[in-house]
Amino acid sequence: DTGVSQNPRHKITKRGQNVTFRCDPISEHNRLYWYRQTLGQGPEFLTYFQNEAQLEKSRLLSDRFSAERPKGSFSTLEIQRTEQGDSAMYLCASSPIYEQYFGPGTRLTVT
Amino acid sequence: GNSVTQMEGPVTLSEEAFLTINCTYTATGYPSLFWYVQYPGEGLQLLLKATKADDKGSNKGFEATYRKETTSFHLEKGSVQVSDSAVYFCALSDQGNTGNQFYFGTGTSLTVIP
Numbered sequence: 001d002t003g004v005s006q007n008p009r010h011k012i013t014k015r016g017q018n019v020t021f022r023c024d025p026i027s028e029h030n031r032l033y034w035y036r037q038t039l040g041q042g043p044e045f046l047t048y049f050q051n052e053a054q055l056e057k058s059r060l061l062s063d064r065f066s067a068e069r070p071k072g073s074f075s076t077l078e079i080q081r082t083e084q085g086d087s088a089m090y091l092c093a094s095s096p097i098y099e100q101y102f103g104p105g106t107r108l109t110v111t
Numbered sequence: 112g113n114s115v116t117q118m119e120g121p122v123t124l125s126e127e128a129f130l131t132i133n134c135t136y137t138a139t140g141y142p143s144l145f146w147y148v149q150y151p152g153e154g155l156q157l158l159l160k161a162t163k164a165d166d167k168g169s170n171k172g173f174e175a176t177y178r179k180e181t182t183s184f185h186l187e188k189g190s191v192q193v194s195d196s197a198v199y200f201c202a203l204s205d206q207g208n209t210g211n212q213f214y215f216g217t218g219t220s221l222t223v224i225p
Contacts, residue, residue: 004154033213042115042200042215043155056212091154093213098143098162098204100213102154 002026004103006092012109013082020078021106025094032075033100034067035091036060043091049075082110113138117201117216124191124223132186132219134175134201142203144168144177144184149198149218158186158199191223 005024013019025032030051035043046065048056051072061067064082069075079086087110093100118133136142143162147155159168164179173188184201201216 006154040217042202042217043213044215045213048212093155099145099157099160100204101157102147104154 004092004094004101006090006103006106008106009104010107010109012111015084015110016081018078018080019082019108020076021090021092021108023075023077023092023103024073025075025092026101029094029096029101030072031095032069033093033095034075034077035093037089037091037105046077046090079108082108084110086110113142113203113205113212113214115201115203115214115216117219119217119219121220121222124221126193126223126225127190128223130186130188130191130195130221132199132201132221134184134186134216136182136184136201136203138182138203138205140205142205144175145202145204146173146175146184146186147200147202147215149200151197155200191221193223193225196221196223 007022032049034046037043045058046061047067049069064080067077089105089107091105093102114137116135145160146158148158149155159170161168161177167176175184175186198218198220200218204213
């Protein structure tokens with residue numbers, strides 16, 4: 001399978017805990033995006049990497065959120081001190097030029 | 112700024128009915144336009160795309176034409192199947208200062224009944 005993969009697929013955590021998600025993009029794509037999707041809404045842009053450089057961050061990405069893409073390959077999204085409002089689907093997408101290819105997402109539930 | 116407005120759902124159709132899901136956009140530049148489909152419990156899948164005005168994207172019987180004069184990219188299918196039941200998202204991609212920004216509509220849920 002050469003698509004975008006994300007791990008874990010589901011994460012349940014208690015409020016205040018830290019969580020980390022991983023995204024493995026399609027290998028030849030140098031652009032990688034993170035989105036958050038809540039029920040009944042479209043994906044909302046969080047941040048974007050071109051190779052290892054983080055080029056843009058949404059104002060949705062508070063100080064508790066951090067993303068990395070070491071060596072321009074996989075990426076991680078960490079949420080510190082989780083809050084109930086962080087419960088959502090976190091989607092990763094990679095892109096060659098125009099279109100984006102999405103992974104299956106990580107569903108986060110904060111209790 | 113950039114934005115996408117989609118027809119609100121949910122939409123329920125009988126099998127073999129004609130489908131239209133309306134999408135209009137606002138963009139500052141010359142965007143590319145996309146339709147994505149999301150099946151329950153899965154990520155978004157690219158359904159079709161159009162990168163310039165008057166282009167028609169098509170895939171799996173679905174079509175959409177990039178209309179610059181009406182800033183629209185309506186999704187159509189002549190005969191829907193039960194397997195088409197999913198949420199459909201219209202999106203635009205605009206070349207910002209640092210790369211392609213994507214803007215999604217809120218999605219339209221389609222249910223096709225036998």
